[in-house]
Amino acid sequence: MIGRLKGLLAHKQPPWLVIDVHGVGYELEAPMSTFYDLPEVGREVALFTHYAQKEDSVSLYGFLSEAERRLFRDVQKVSGIGAKIALAVLSGVSVGEFARLVQTGDVTALTRIPGIGKKTAERMVVELRDRAVDLAAGAPGGLPSAGPVPADPLSEAIVALQQLGYKPAEAQKMAKAAVEEGDSAEIIIRKALKSALR
Template identity: 50%
Template sequence: MIGRLHGVILDKQAPELLIDVNGVAYEVQAPMTTIYQLPEIGKPVTLHTHFVVREDAQLLYGFADLRERSLFRTLIKVNGVGPKLALTILSGIESDDFVRCVRDGDTVSLVRLPGVGKKTAERLLVEMKDRLKDWSIDGAAISDNNSSTVSSNDMMAEAESALIALGYKPQQASKAIAAVNNASMDSSEALIRMALKNMVS
């Protein structure tokens, strides 16, 4: 495992970098958030790296700081998010801003990122919340106690997606959720349970 590189920048062709480490040139892919922080070609640089071995390639990803690499490693654990999409996400948003989106249930900002559709954004919110619960931002960690309440629209969308996954048609799911949605509902799970109960009663 290659965990860090310290060398001289030979070339920058975003998202690819060429780093000379004692005469050996490493090809590294980096998000734009890292590339913006790099010095000029010919200057020394230190990158924290993540090494990926595939059947057809060996890929090295580089990051300006450990927090960004940590977020990258967490992103690629999400179902349907590979290194390429994770790199694209980090190129379009700062690490703390992404974590803030997860904390606030902000799908609107996430779907603005290249390659992130509504379903991917919803999956990121669901799967990343627990994985980022210890990530400190603005002096507070993500947790059920101090995270902002997910908006009503996001809860409805998440509940509808769950019903569709259970086999209901999109129109049925939307109608069922709309029928039971009210201000007292504080989670998508509550919406799902009430909708299912309402449909079978």
């Protein structure tokens, strides 16, 4: 079981990143909450990881905080939820905000996260309400910082939104409505997701 990786950030393109650990490149899938705070490519990074093995695939997921990893694991304990929706949850809301939505039973806000329908949101509230207090306690505070500006931030943001479950036309509309001159892909995605959750 791989629980944590520390090495050089070799590549980042939402939702994928590669960490070079002594010459071995580990490919991980990460939520946008982690991408917001990643250093520049070539800098050292340490991530908590979740290793998942299925019959036909092996996946490695990376998180900057233990609270994110715990939420990722807890959400998947809800029946009918897999890794893709768990990543969408972390990309759509912070750990603290998710805990608040579950505690207050805000099903409407939860259904604004891609891939979550009313029944799934209701199951989340019922099955995770007891754990929400612990999740909120472990959630880090502070706002995510913006990363470096990539070559074409708008295109990168549109691709990332599609990978989070939005349809191509919807992703394009969201990103174009959110973009302002000088924005990095991470900032565009963050603003688009915030607008979608209003």
